[in-house]
Amino acid sequence: MSADFDNRAVSDWCLEHLGSPVAERTFAAGNLSVVYGLRLADDRKVVLKIRDDNARLAACTWVQRRMWQAGFPCPEPLTGPLPLGRKVASAETFLPGGEAPELADSPRLFASLLADFVTRAEGFDPQPLLRPAPAWVHWYHKEDGVWPVPDDRDVDLNAERCSVTAWVDELGAAVRERLEEVRDGACVFGHGDWDNRNVKFRDRRPLAIHDWDSVVYESEVVIIGQAAAMFEGGPTGAGASVEQTVAFLEEYQTARGRSLSDNELQLCWAAGLWVRAFNAKKFRLDNFDALGRDEAETRMRHAGI
Known part of the structure; x- marks a missing residue:
């Protein structure tokens, strides 16, 4: 992880907002955001997304939550955007796999x-x-x-x-x-x-x-x-x-x-x-x-x- 998002900072964030610290980081990715796959100590698998704060983000999470509640195929949002260092982070369930169709x-x-x-x-x-x-x-x-x-x-x-x-x-x-x-x-x-x-x-x-x-x-x-x-x-x-x-x-x-x-x-x-x-x-x-x-x-x- 970068200096801004070290293991301790991310684990503390997860403990505070998800109720469990990080046991393992399974992947890192992202373009405009930093995206981490995490396995928490309680064995849940989540995705953490870290990026600059923006007024749009809370509304995006609002729509995602309602689409998930409506049964649309998307990860369940676990938190909205919350501070992590100088950035904001949000967490959602991990939905792996899938491919592009023919x-x-x-x-x-x-x-x-x-x-x-x-x-x-x-x-x-x-x-x-x-x-x-x-x-x-x-x-x-x-x-x-x-x-x-x-x-x-x-x-x-x-x-x-x-x-x-x-x-x-x-x-x-x-x-x-x-x-x-x-x-x-x-x-x-x-x-x-x-x-x-x-x-x-x-x-x-x-x-x-x-x-x-x-x-x-x-x-x-x-x-x-x-x-x-x-x-x-x-x-x-x-x-x-x-x-x-x-x-x-x-x-x-x-x-x-x-x-x-x-x-x-x-x-x-x-x-x-x-x-x-x-x-x-x-x-x-x-x-x-x-x-x-x-x-x-x-x-x-x-x-x-």
Whole structure:
């Protein structure tokens, strides 16, 4: 463990908030957060997540708890975010295993499960603290320029101007303009990072949804669109193909039991294109091309841009 989260500090936190000290650390992982798998002295297995404090986190835990109580496949939250050193930590039950489904099954399985998420959460109380959304969904930000502050690096994307990404800047601006009509629209609950790192299946059945810090309270077309573009995403940010996105949108409508209008479908494509453009701009800093111009133009046509 790092100096900030040594064995004693974590064990004391678990004793105070979970009623048992740590017997063993089984794994360490994480990207924006530090994530530890722990076996407690009373033999319970838990996951501890440590990150910077944020007003969204308590609302995220609130949604996770209610989804767990509703029988949705997710870890049971054991605590909300509580101080640990200069950070905050929360604990949940350990749900191991699962895998990504076969490619042919992916659109149906991912879309149906997201529709189930949105439907189950329809009666929940509004959670305005969930807005703004994380950066990759935060198209309605108030920064100067096209791009919000990234969540995973200290850089001003609006200051990173070059001929290679000028078209991505123009694309991002056009997508923001297309989405303006849902800026103040009705919101629903969903998951803003709906891809095969966080959504696990076993034998084509949902096993566990992870990363509840990515819960969002946004327009339904934004939630659908970002998922349809990214459910085959993975760490590179490359995302789903156009054909996979088409299939996802069709399967979502079937599972949700209602058809989207032509305009709603365009807005879904626009929301997905925002995530893809944001990733393309950000990952150019790593010399990685996350969105080709031909694919971008196809998605623009679908978005009515």
